[in-house]
Amino acid sequence: MTRFDFADRLKQRLQAANRKGAAIGIDLGTTKSCIARASYDPASGELLCECLPLPQADGSLRVGVPSAVAVGRDGREFYGAEALAKRGQRGFQPRQRKGLFLESKNEIGLRHSYAKAPEGFRNAGEVAEKLVLLPTEGKGARPTGQTC
Known part of the structure; x- marks a missing residue:
C-alpha cells in the first residue's frame, strides 16, 4: 500500500462517517524517527497530512x-x-x-x-x-x- 492509497482509504472512511477524525503515524527508524498526523475536516472535505517537527535541545x-x-x-x-x-x-x-x-x-x-x-x-x-x-x-x- 502506498502513502496515497492509505490517504485515499482514510479519507473515504472519514467521509462516509461524516465526522472529524485524525490519525497519528510514528516511523521509528533505525537511524531516524518522525511523527506524522493526518486530519480530516468534513466541512471542507480535506484530508491534511503533515509531519510534526519535534523540539530539539538547541531550541530548533x-x-x-x-x-x-x-x-x-x-x-x-x-x-x-x-x-x-x-x-x-x-x-x-x-x-x-x-x-x-x-x-x-x-x-x-x-x-x-x-x-x-x-x-x-x-x-x-x-x-x-x-x-x-x-x-x-x-x-x-x-x-x-x-x-x-
Whole structure:
C-alpha cells in the first residue's frame, strides 16, 4: 500500500462517517524517527497530512530526528542529535546498551535485555518509548505544513 492509497482509504472512511477524525503515524527508524498526523475536516472535505517537527535541545524543531538516546552518569537523558553528540564528549563515555542506545529498533520484541542499563532503559521497547515520547518541555510538536 502506498502513502496515497492509505490517504485515499482514510479519507473515504472519514467521509462516509461524516465526522472529524485524525490519525497519528510514528516511523521509528533505525537511524531516524518522525511523527506524522493526518486530519480530516468534513466541512471542507480535506484530508491534511503533515509531519510534526519535534523540539530539539538547541531550541530548533526538526521533522526527522536521529533514533538515539543517551543517559549520563547523573541520570540525565539526551535524545536525537544531542545524544549522538555525547558520544565524543570528554567525560561522557556511554557504552552501547548501557548508556547509549542506537539502532534499538532492531531488537524490539526480542527477549534481550540491557542488564547494565539504567532503569527505564532495560530493553529495546523502553528505549523506543523514550524516542516516541520525546520530552517537549512545554513546546509541543507543531505542524509544518510539509507532507510526508
